[in-house]
Amino acid sequence: MSSRSQPSPVSPSSSPSPTLPSPISEPSSIGDTPVGGIDAVEPEASPERPGRVPRRRLLIGAVALIVALALVVAGALWMTDRESSPPPAKPDIPLDAWVPYWTLESALPEVDRLGSMRDVSPFWFNAVGVDQIVVDAHADAELTASFMDELKGSTAKVVPSIVDALGAGEMAALLADPTSRAAHVDAIARFAADGGYDGVDIDYEQFAYADGRDTWAATRPNWVAFITDLGARLHADGRTLTVSIPPIYDSGQTDDSGYWVYDYGAIAQHVDHIRIMAYDFSVEDPGPIAPMAWVESAITAAVDATGAPEKLVLGVPAYGRNWPVAVSGECPADLVEGRTSVTAATVGDLMARRDATPVFVPEAGEWTFQYDLEVTDGATSCVQTREVHFVDAGGVCSARCVRSV
Numbered sequence: 001m002s003s004r005s006q007p008s009p010v011s012p013s014s015s016p017s018p019t020l021p022s023p024i025s026e027p028s029s030i031g032d033t034p035v036g037g038i039d040a041v042e043p044e045a046s047p048e049r050p051g052r053v054p055r056r057r058l059l060i061g062a063v064a065l066i067v068a069l070a071l072v073v074a075g076a077l078w079m080t081d082r083e084s085s086p087p088p089a090k091p092d093i094p095l096d097a098w099v100p101y102w103t104l105e106s107a108l109p110e111v112d113r114l115g116s117m118r119d120v121s122p123f124w125f126n127a128v129g130v131d132q133i134v135v136d137a138h139a140d141a142e143l144t145a146s147f148m149d150e151l152k153g154s155t156a157k158v159v160p161s162i163v164d165a166l167g168a169g170e171m172a173a174l175l176a177d178p179t180s181r182a183a184h185v186d187a188i189a190r191f192a193a194d195g196g197y198d199g200v201d202i203d204y205e206q207f208a209y210a211d212g213r214d215t216w217a218a219t220r221p222n223w224v225a226f227i228t229d230l231g232a233r234l235h236a237d238g239r240t241l242t243v244s245i246p247p248i249y250d251s252g253q254t255d256d257s258g259y260w261v262y263d264y265g266a267i268a269q270h271v272d273h274i275r276i277m278a279y280d281f282s283v284e285d286p287g288p289i290a291p292m293a294w295v296e297s298a299i300t301a302a303v304d305a306t307g308a309p310e311k312l313v314l315g316v317p318a319y320g321r322n323w324p325v326a327v328s329g330e331c332p333a334d335l336v337e338g339r340t341s342v343t344a345a346t347v348g349d350l351m352a353r354r355d356a357t358p359v360f361v362p363e364a365g366e367w368t369f370q371y372d373l374e375v376t377d378g379a380t381s382c383v384q385t386r387e388v389h390f391v392d393a394g395g396v397c398s399a400r401c402v403r404s405v
Contacts, residue, residue, distance in 0.1 A: 099123055101144060139323065159199040161186065162202055192234065193237060202242070249297050286389065292364060318344055328383050335376075338376075347388070365391070367389070
């Protein structure tokens, strides 16, 4: 969730029914489906996804699409009729995709659409030491191998994401030491060369979400030095460097400035693309996923800081969250659900099963609805009131992707 305070709730108004996208990769393990009489999904804090990775990856895994800012969307890949239409050609606007390991089972049938992408980022590589980049232990070896074979046979560029899987403060310490920083650059360059990849995407989020703001002033110049050296090394090898980083909101270094530790302005000249994580506005408490004014502020600040809108890529959500907001009665402890996630593939079924009518919130460019859920084990029972916020295809494409800078 953004460090900025959330705005007052916006007033919903009526709008036509939401258009639900059919994304290139839908997480097979994430959705709102009835289990044991309740609307259960894989928890966002799954033990299989330790640390900060689950919160962020659930949401980008739900759509696995990233859309570039600088052009106007000509059409959306995931809105085509998969049964009646051939794979679309590359659109005028560059489309990039993350493909997390937990979406692979459902992503593989869609690999014919990879040709419409500019960059595709397999998401199962973790930096676990100075010179150690390993495959996530929970990634299925057969599925990842099959996907990589298909990906390398497409026209899309292969740009794997590398996640900071170290503990709080460990990557910051690694980058603070010139010797270990240089060794880490070497390790990433070898990783890219050994895999024959077109580039890499650096997704080091522990600075923002684990280390604490009091560390940012010290980490910021070391991060810039790392990106400077890594960019030079990869570019010398004919490869690209992308970074995926949380948003900023102005050029300052205050609590209202966003995640200034990543120094958009200083790294812009050394990278090929900056993927702005313009989503995840509401996490702990019910609210919009990526309200339009907030997204606009992130875009404006990034453009102002970098002076290079052609390098900016907007991460867009096509997912939702489902929060419990009230309860009456006594809930069975082993059945009650906390916050869960919905996807484009599951939210329509959820609304039908719960007889819920979504309401469009124009200020946010999103949809919301509530429903009551009875939870019982036969001995005790309760009724949860649950609130869902989600972004449909219209919100993704019309509201967020269409922008001229």
